Amino acid sequence: MATLSLLRLPGIKMGGSRFLHVGQILAAVDKSNLAKLRKRTGFSISNCKKALDMHANDITKAEEWLQAEAQAQGWAKASKLSGRTTAQGLVGVHIDGPVGAILEVNCETDFVARNEQFRSLVSQAAKECAVNTSSLRQDTLLKEFMSEEQLKGMVASDGKTLADHLALVIGVIGENMSLPRAARLVAPDGVQLVGYSHPTPSDETKLLGKFGAILALRSPGALTEVARQLCLHVIGMNPKAIGNPDDPKAPNSDDEMLLIHQEFLTDPTKTVGEVLQEENIEVVDYIRFECGENNKEE
Secondary structure (H helix, E strand, C coil): CHHHHHHCCCCEEECCEEECCHHHCCCCCCHHHHHHHHHHHCCCHHHHHHHHHHCCCCHHHHHHHHHHHHHHHHHHHHHHHCCCCCCEEEEEEEEECCEEEEEEEEECCHHHHCCHHHHHHHHHHHHHHHHCCCCCCCCCCEEEEEEHHHHHHCECCCCCEHHHHHHHHHHHHCCCEEEEEEEEEECCCCEEEEEEEECCCCCCCCEEECEEEEEEEECCCCCCHHHHHHHHHHHHHCCCECCCCCCCCCCCHHHCCEHHHCEECCEEEEEHHHHHHHHCCEEEEEEEEECCHHHHHC
16 A cells, blocks of 8 residues: 555655656646647647647647548548438539639538538539649530549549548538539630639638539630629529520520520520620530539439
8 A cells, every 4th residue: 555655646766767646747738739729620629639638739740630530530420421311512613724623512411511611621622623634725625524433532732532531521520421523624725714603602712602603605805794694694594505596495485495595694685695795705615513403303
């Protein structure tokens, strides 16, 4: 019993060894680093404190450990939650010069779709799709569609795959998510790309919404506000094809599926074809995504 009492006393030597008080084992966590780490990662205070405890207040190492833990937990959670329906989510649009990408990321609830980390994931994934291309500009417009398998295997600019990034957010939020599809347009010389999302985001540098569209337009000059209005029209009216002036019109204008014959959404007194003629614009191609539309078709 004497020996046991000595073990609880700080600074007592026995047999050449020093026994320290248990309260001296861990250094106090720096509150400033704790606040910075929580702001940078979004993880809980307890997890951030644990990370700093383990890494002697080294904020860089603590963050790396947290990210690795969250990703590992994310893979485990993704496996457990994989059967859950992901009917909510967002469509992200990113234009980078001649390359435009549109991508859908799904989650379980609309609450998570409004989560800032989820929104950042969608925005970053759309950007990676735009810049992650070996496609060189050609004489004609290049239009590519990407499957879930292709997206998950895509290597992002930080060396991790999009599947890794998805798992990381799953680990933090704890809800099933998926990357069902994406598409990309690569424009040739003389063709400009414009993108839009709806509802209109408060931060227009990040095009995120329930709907998204990218239009490839040929115009002799710089694109005007009409280009964005055309994107909004495609989102709202969902044409099935561009069409030609000689193509027959639908008997009822409400049933018109050809873009150029549809009444222009922002000015129903004109058709889209008439607006294009007035503005000297040609619609070369377009892509429209609606979040969850593939689930509806099933």
